[in-house]
Amino acid sequence: MTLSSPPNQPDPLSGRLDGNAAAGQLREIFAVDLTAAVGCCSGCGRTGAIGEAHCYGPAPGIVLRCTGCDGVLLRIVTTDDRVWLDMRGLSILQLSLRG
Numbered sequence: 001m002t003l004s005s006p007p008n009q010p011d012p013l014s015g016r017l018d019g020n021a022a023a024g025q026l027r028e029i030f031a032v033d034l035t036a037a038v039g040c041c042s043g044c045g046r047t048g049a050i051g052e053a054h055c056y057g058p059a060p061g062i063v064l065r066c067t068g069c070d071g072v073l074l075r076i077v078t079t080d081d082r083v084w085l086d087m088r089g090l091s092i093l094q095l096s097l098r099g
Contacts, residue, residue, distance in 0.1 A: 019053035022062045025076050026050075029083055032095060040092040043071035050074075050093075 019035055026034040035051030046068035053064040053073055061077035066089070073089040087093065 015056075017055045018051060019049075019055050019064050020051040021055040022057075022064060022074075022076065023051070025062060025078060028078075029076070029085060034093075034095070036096065038092075038094040039073060039090045041066040041068060041071055041073060042089050042091040044069035045091075047092075 023033060023035050035049065037050050038047060039050050039053075040047045043066060046066055048067065050064065050073075052067060054067060054070070056063045056065065057076075061075055061084075063072055064074040065071065066073055071089055073087075075084070075086040077084040
């Protein structure tokens with residue numbers, strides 16, 4: 001039997017949310033909503049919307065993981081005066097130029 005949670009509801013076993021849970025912090029860094037952006041995992045090559053990724057956090061930061069291989073796609077750590085963004089798990093990030 002597989003347990004499945006609705007979007008943005010914690011996974012009953014891990015507390016995992018989908019990537020849309022990172023929308024607020026991503027919006028603070030970028031001028032657009034990145035959850036609709038399409039990324040390609042450096043580990044397995046899976047391509048999908050950032051909002052579909054598994055999101056863990058918030059402390060000490062947010063980590064988005066690939067739904068295909070569970071590899072780390074993106075890390076965000078925020079302090080009072082800085083933001084660290086590690087995107088080395090994404091080989092490509094496609095942003096739409098149309099709203």
